[in-house]
Amino acid sequence: MQIIQSIQNRIYTIRGERVMLDFDLAALYEVETRVLNQSVKRNLKRFPEDFMFQLTSLEWQNQSSQIVMMENNNYPTSQSAVLTLPKNRTGKYLPYAFT
Numbered sequence: 001m002q003i004i005q006s007i008q009n010r011i012y013t014i015r016g017e018r019v020m021l022d023f024d025l026a027a028l029y030e031v032e033t034r035v036l037n038q039s040v041k042r043n044l045k046r047f048p049e050d051f052m053f054q055l056t057s058l059e060w061q062n063q064s065s066q067i068v069m070m071e072n073n074n075y076p077t078s079q080s081a082v083l084t085l086p087k088n089r090t091g092k093y094l095p096y097a098f099t
């Protein structure tokens with residue numbers, strides 16, 4: 001039950017789609033985010049065209065802002081884990097969203 005709740009807390013709505021961000025999906029598979037993205041890009045032909053999209057700077061800012069507000073309101077959700085991004089996620093690379 002706790003595993004299911006953990007997964008549900010990592011699902012966001014962006015562009016009207018329910019998605020998981022690359023670093024959350026990588027954590028579930030216990031791989032580095034760059035490894036997950038690299039594997040997907042090498043095998044793009046295996047996935048439908050609408051399988052993933054990259055967030056824009058504005059979408060990422062909005063998503064981060066919502067998470068900060070949840071954190072400040074003390075909502076107990078793992079979505080606040082976005083605030084503790086992997087050290088190599090400097091903001092230079094925008095996350096991918098997987099549908």
